[in-house]
Amino acid sequence: MKKALSQDEIYNNIKLSEQLNLHGVQIDSDLLRELDFKDTYLEQVHSCFNMNHTTYTETKLPDRFKNEGGFRFPVVYDPDSQYSITKECGKYYLNNKQGRLFEVFFGRKPAYYNKKASDGTPMSTVAQAAGSTHVSIAYSNECALNEKGLDCLFCNINATKRSYADLEGIAWKTPRQIAETIKAAYDEGYFSFTITGGFIPERREVDFYIDVAEAVRDITGLEDFGGSACIGAPLDLTVIDKYKEAGYRSIATNMEIWDEHIFKTIVPGKDQICGGRENWLRTLRREIEVFGRGRVRSTFVTGIEPKARTLEGFEYLTDLGVVAVPSYWCPNPGSALEGHRQPTVEWYHDLVQKTYILYKKNSISHLDFYISNNAEETIFDYLYDSDGDFLPWDAEKYAIAV
């Protein structure tokens, strides 16, 4: 039975999760070769970004693990990390330099990962499990900003494609492949998805997303199909209504950076191709008008600009009803910022706590966070649970356990 974690357990786990995000974890190649990624364990699929500290292609890598209490931790592979996962007597353990920390349980592979779309495309390459109810789809695994030399400086989507696309069979997806995969995932208990991806030439994403919505509706038979559309700021804001009319229940437009000067430098394509930073703000305001409070997300790559500027942005956006989400900047391989250093664990811990206070202050509920976010079992989910704000489908389980 699911058990709610105490505040202390949650904060200790959050700190460790932050350590693992920043320092990564090493796993011996022989141990990785032994893991059954075919039928048992969930592997990393590099459909968009490589979030490890190195480009590792010798074997597959596990995507995540949990501790005995059910708290989820990321696998950010780093062969030089002070953290390691080892195997003893058939069990796996997380260790630091001082010794063993706890037994780890690698994430399990959903059944749909071993199925194929009607054209033979492995569904594992189409949609990746974000948790037990949400899948994430990157419809394009490259970004057209690259042709203009305008990639976001923290982003390695194009480098990831060069390293992993052939190896893992990742390509652009069709609406039919996406809809068939969503149907297979929904048949085993998933019920929401986000569609995202790199910029495509001529910004034709609205037509594609409408085709996806139609195909999903046809193939699943669902009118409310649980979809979230992640888009770049459009020059014509009337297209935002089209996403709503197509049946998406939430929308995301990721600003990444708040400070107007740093925005121009770090996300030059988002500045130059999308009408400048002011148009990103206009877009988010319009999205709130169309989709409503708590149904619009903007993710930020945090740790590049000063924290005070990020929080100023979060204050403004959460007041509007936008779910402003901090993601950990990983100076990952192939990005222009490869080799740079992130802020400390304490820096991120403080940011997460202050962001959560803003969510509460602006009545952004757990359900709002879930519906707008392209992730599950995040630090914020655990914080909401600790406050007794459970997702509706978890509430009954917690009510029994707490």
Ligand code: SF4
């Ligand atoms: S818009 Fe920026 S963050 Fe998004 S895929 Fe392109 S380069 Fe990467």
